């Protein structure tokens with residue numbers, strides 16, 4: 001009897017492992033199709049970035065391409081934002097984000113949508129975080145210039161907005177953190 005239980009347990013472990021590996025593989029393909037792989041912001045930098053950028057409890061926070069949700073969780077837990085919204089197209093980071101949000105007990109103020117942020121209305125954000133690519137930031141800036149209210153802040157990790165193409169934004173400041181450069185903008 002013990003041997004059968006052990007075999008069933010082993011089978012379950014194998015099935016779950018195969019499922020996770022398949023999800024990780026598919027996620028890589030999906031993310032690449034959208035132009036950027038899942039590379040998370042280092043945990044030790046998230047809080048520093050938000051202190052520097054002045055994220056506050058009055059903010060409605062969006063992480064566009066939210067990966068495993070770590071940035072959303074920090075925004076709610078450490079900065080008490082009113083609402084945190086994440087978009088993620090790849091299935092594995094999306095599932096992980098949903099799980100971590102539940103685990104950290106921030107479900108009531110956090111939502112993660114498995115959708116393309118370029119196809120949704122982002123006008124309710126007061127603070128947007130991005131860690132994407134030059135190409136995606138360029139596409140996004142065209143959309144944000146139309147939708148965002150004046151005063152909305154955008155914090156870009158590594159990939160800045162080209163202000164030559166997008167005079168609707170103003171660079172407030174930029175700084176290096178642990179080998180990455182952060183750019184803080186305001187919609188004017």
Ligand SMILES: C[S@@+](CC[C@H](N)C(=O)[O-])C[C@H]1O[C@@H](n2cnc3c(N)ncnc32)[C@H](O)[C@@H]1O
Nearest residue numbers: 031034038039040041065066067088089116117
């Ligand atoms: C570099 S990761 C950053 C993850 C997270 N923001 C962080 O800093 O830890 C970028 C993520 O954006 C997602 N992504 C790319 N384009 C997207 C789109 N149009 N809509 C939703 N998610 C997208 C990718 O799947 C990837 O997981």
